[in-house]
Amino acid sequence: RMLFDARNAPYIRWGEDGHTVLIANPHGFATKIIPQYFKHSNLASFIRQLNVYGFHKTTQDPDICEFAHTNFKRDEPALMQNIRRK
């Protein structure tokens, strides 16, 4: 839902190819967007959940906050059903 709401795009959006999640403004994302969907405003807790559900960081570059999951693609939403808690 976050990714399909265009108002969130400055903070979190699909990567170029629709195969990744790009947190473009981590600080703004944490303070403004996370609490609209979760009961906290901590980036670390959000990323902990990404990892629990099998997402992984796409690069080791600490300045780029981007995650991917085999079954999470913008144009194949049906795949999302296969995403499971570890």
Next chain:
Amino acid sequence: RMLFDARNAPYIRWGEDGHTVLIANPHGFATKIIPQYFKHSNLASFIRQLNVYGFHKTTQDPDICEFAHTNFKRDEPALMQNIRRK
């Protein structure tokens, strides 16, 4: 902390003898007080935590929402250290 803040007394306070926790106004307590201390506003979730920490309802009367714990007494705060998660 809730019980020692006099502003909360209309909603939650010590029982007469200081040996029980009285939720005097459950609905108001849930909506106004719980979210000041926790990340939710559900009475059931608050009571779930009371039970996890060993508190028990003092009466089966559903109109009286009062809980007790051997180590939770107003005038013996040092006892609280013995309260443990089950």
Next chain:
DNA sequence: GGGAATATTCCC
């Protein structure tokens, strides 16, 4: 009232 799933936090 409590077991269990999931969320959030804490810590390594």
Next chain:
DNA sequence: GGGAATATTCCC
């Protein structure tokens, strides 16, 4: 990035 403790939810 993930194990584990605790919080919150869900369900019986």
